Amino acid sequence: xxxxxxxxxxxxxxxxxxxxxxxxxxxxxxxxxxxxxxxxxxxxxxxxxxxxxxxxxxxxxxxxxxxxxxxxxxxxxxxxxxxxxxxxxxxxxxxxxxxxxxxxxxxxxxxxxxxxxxxxxxxxxxxxxxxxxxxxxxxxxxxxxxxxxxxxxxxxxxxxxxxxxxxxxxxxxxxxxxxxxxxxxxxxxxxxxxxxxxxxxxxxxxxxxxxxxxxxxxxxxxxxxxxxxxxxxxxxxxxxxxxxxxxxxxxxxxxxxxxxxxxxxxxxxxxxxxxxxxxxxxxxxxxxxxxxxxxxxxxxxxxxxxx
Amino acid sequence: xxxxxxxxxxxxxxxxxxxxxxxxxxxxxxxxxxxxxxxxxxxxxxxxxxxxxxxxxxxxxxxxxxxxxxxxxxxxxxxxxxxxxxxxxxxxxxxxxxxxxxxxxxxxxxxxxxxxxxxxxxxxxxxxxxxxxxxxxxxxxxxxxxxxxxxxxxxxxxxxxxxxxxxxxxxxxxxxxxxxxxxxxxxxxxxxxxxxxxxxxxxxxxxxxxxxxxxxxxxxxxxxxxxxxxxxxxxxxxxxxxxxxxxxxxxxxxxxxxx
Numbered sequence: 001x002x003x004x005x006x007x008x009x010x011x012x013x014x015x016x017x018x019x020x021x022x023x024x025x026x027x028x029x030x031x032x033x034x035x036x037x038x039x040x041x042x043x044x045x046x047x048x049x050x051x052x053x054x055x056x057x058x059x060x061x062x063x064x065x066x067x068x069x070x071x072x073x074x075x076x077x078x079x080x081x082x083x084x085x086x087x088x089x090x091x092x093x094x095x096x097x098x099x100x101x102x103x104x105x106x107x108x109x110x111x112x113x114x115x116x117x118x119x120x121x122x123x124x125x126x127x128x129x130x131x132x133x134x135x136x137x138x139x140x141x142x143x144x145x146x147x148x149x150x151x152x153x154x155x156x157x158x159x160x161x162x163x164x165x166x167x168x169x170x171x172x173x174x175x176x177x178x179x180x181x182x183x184x185x186x187x188x189x190x191x192x193x194x195x196x197x198x199x200x201x202x203x204x205x206x207x208x209x210x211x212x213x214x215x216x217x218x219x220x221x222x223x224x225x226x227x228x229x230x231x232x233x234x235x236x237x238x239x240x241x242x243x244x245x246x247x248x249x250x251x252x253x254x255x256x257x258x259x260x261x262x263x264x265x266x267x268x269x270x271x272x273x274x275x276x277x278x279x280x281x282x283x284x285x286x287x288x289x290x291x292x293x294x295x296x297x298x299x300x301x302x303x304x305x306x307x
Numbered sequence: 308x309x310x311x312x313x314x315x316x317x318x319x320x321x322x323x324x325x326x327x328x329x330x331x332x333x334x335x336x337x338x339x340x341x342x343x344x345x346x347x348x349x350x351x352x353x354x355x356x357x358x359x360x361x362x363x364x365x366x367x368x369x370x371x372x373x374x375x376x377x378x379x380x381x382x383x384x385x386x387x388x389x390x391x392x393x394x395x396x397x398x399x400x401x402x403x404x405x406x407x408x409x410x411x412x413x414x415x416x417x418x419x420x421x422x423x424x425x426x427x428x429x430x431x432x433x434x435x436x437x438x439x440x441x442x443x444x445x446x447x448x449x450x451x452x453x454x455x456x457x458x459x460x461x462x463x464x465x466x467x468x469x470x471x472x473x474x475x476x477x478x479x480x481x482x483x484x485x486x487x488x489x490x491x492x493x494x495x496x497x498x499x500x501x502x503x504x505x506x507x508x509x510x511x512x513x514x515x516x517x518x519x520x521x522x523x524x525x526x527x528x529x530x531x532x533x534x535x536x537x538x539x540x541x542x543x544x545x546x547x548x549x550x551x552x553x554x555x556x557x558x559x560x561x562x563x564x565x566x
Contacts, residue, residue, distance in 0.1 A: 160424075161422075163424050163425060163426075164420075164421065164422045164423060164424055164425055165411070165415055165420040165421050165422070165423060165424075165425045166420045166421065166422055167425070168404075168408055168411055168412060168415075168420075168425045169412065169415070169420050171401075171404060171408075172401045172404065172408075172412050174403075175401035175402060175403045175404050176397075176398070176400070176401045176402060178393075178398055179398060179399055179400060179401050179412075180401070180412070181362075181382045181383050181386070182360070182382065182386055182390075182391055182399070183386060183412045183413055183415070183416045183468075184383050184384075184386035184387055184415070184416040184417060185383055185412070185420075186383050187383065
C-alpha cells in the first residue's frame with residue numbers, strides 16, 4: 001500500500017471515534033461561540049471551565065454519584081465560573097479577556113483542590129453512554145448517539161430561546177449594550193447569565209469527556225480554546241452566520257469538521273506535538289485574512305475575535 | 308410631567324480640570340409640553356439629558372417623572388417611563404438585528420419580557436403599519452438588518468421605536484444633527500407629527516436655531532449648567548433666530564451655520 005492508501009485507511013478507521021469526540025467537544029465550541037458572537041464578549045473562561053467540569057465530574061463519579069448528577073453539578077460549577085468572569089468585567093471594568101485569564105488561572109488551583117491530585121481514573125464507573133439500549137458500553141456508536149442527541153436538543157432549545165422575547169433582549173445586549181439599556185434591558189443580568197450559560201456548556205463538555213475517556217486530568221483543557229476557535233471559524237465558513245440558526249449550528253458543524261481534519265492530519269503522519277502550532281497558525285491565518293484583503297474591495301467588517 | 312430639582316454634577320472634582328456640568332439646575336416640563344433646549348457646547352445640555360435618562364448619576368438633586376422620584380433608578384428601570392433618540396443613528400438601534408427585532412425590543416421597553424416567541428404575525432403587521440407612516444419604505448424591509456440601512460433610515464426607525472407605546476417622556480438629543488438637510492427635514496416633520504398626535508411630553512436638545520424658533524412650546528437656554536433664559540407663550544411665538552443667537556454669550560460658528 002502506498003502512502004495515500006495507508007493514510008486513508010487509518011483515517012477511515014478513526015472516523016467513528018473522532019466523531020464521538022467531536023460531538024462531545026462541540027459543547028465547548030458552543031461555550032466559546034456564545035460569548036464571542038452572541039454577546040460580543042471575548043472570553044477565555046472555557047479554557048478553565050472545561051477541566052473544571054471534568055474534575056467535578058471525575059470526583060463525583062469516583063465517589064459513586066450517578067453520571068447525570070455528576071454532569072449537573074459540573075454544569076453548575078461552569079455556570080458559576082462564567083458568572084465570575086462576567087461579574088469581574090462588569091464590576092471592576094477589567095477587560096473581558098483579562099477577566100477570563102484571571103478566572104482560568106485561578107481555576108487551575110481550584111481544579112487541583114477539587115481532585116486533590118492531578119489526575120483521577122474513573123474507568124469502569126457508570127457513564128451516560130452506558131444507557132443506550134442494544135449497544136455495548138464504551139463503543140463509539142453509543143457515544144455518538146448520546147452526544148448527538150444532546151447536541152440536537154441543545155441546538156433546538158437555544159434556537160427557541162433566542163427567538164423569544166427574553167432571548168431577543170440578550171442578543172440586543174451583544175449587538176448594542178447602550179441601546180439595550182435604553183430599551184429597558186438589564187445589561188448586567190443578561191451578560192452574567194449569558195457568560196454563565198457559556199461556562200456551563202464548556203464544563204458540561206468536560207464532564208462528558210471525562211465519562212467518555214474514563215479519567216479526569218487538570219491539564220485536559222490545555223489549548224481547548226484555540227481548538228474551539230478554529231472549529232468555530234470552520235463552522236461559520238460552512239454555515240454562515242446571517243441568521244440565528246446558522247450562527248447556532250456553526251459550533252456543531254465546525255467541531256465535527258475540525259476534528260476530522262485533525263484526524264486526517266495525524267493519519268497523514270503529522271507528529272501530534274505539532275498540532276497546537278498548526279491550529280494556532282490556522283486561527284492566525286483566519287484572523288489575518290480580513291486585513292490582508294483590505295487593499296482589495298471594501299474594508300472588512302469589524303471582527304469581534306480581534307481586539 | 309418632568310421635574311429637575313437643583314441638579315448638581317461636577318466632573319473631576321478637586322482636580323485642576325474640575326468641570327461643573329450641572330450647577331443647581333431646576334427645570335420643569337408640564338405633561339404634554341414640548342420644550343426645546345439650546346445652549347453653547349459645554350453648557351450642560353447632554354449632562355442634563357443623561358441625568359434624566361439615568362446614565363449620569365447626580366452628585367445632588369432630584370429627577371421626578373410624573374411626581375415619582377426616579378433619581379435612584381438605573382437606566383434600564385427608567386426606560387419603562389422614558390424613551391430617547393440619540394444624536395448618533397448608530398447608538399439607538401441594534402445594528403446586527405433586523406428592523407422587526409428592533410421594533411420588538413422597543414415595544415417591550417416597559418414590559419416584562421416573557422419566554423414566548425418574540426415576533427408573531429400580529430406584531431409584524433403592526434410594525435408594518437407604524438413604519439409606513441414615514442414613507443421611507445421601511446415597512447417592506449422588516450427582515451433587513453439595521454446595519455444595511457442609511458443613517459436617515461436608522462434615525463427614522465429610532466424615532467418610531469421611541470414614540471411607540473407613548474412614553475411618559477420623550478428625549479430628543481440633537482436627533483437630526485447627523486443627517487443631511489433633506490433627511491433631517493423628513494425626520495423632524497415625522498417628530499412633530501407624532502409628538503402632536505400623541506401629545507407627548509418632549510424635551511428636545513438642538514443646535515439648530517430655526518428648529519428652536521419653529522417648534523416647541525418653550526425655549527430653554529442653558530449656560531454653565533444653569534438655566535439662563537426661558538422663552539414661552541407669546542414671546543416664544545414671536546421669537547426669531549437672530550434674537551436667540553443674541554442670547555448666546557459665546558457665539559459659535561456652528562450655531563450660525565446651523566441656522
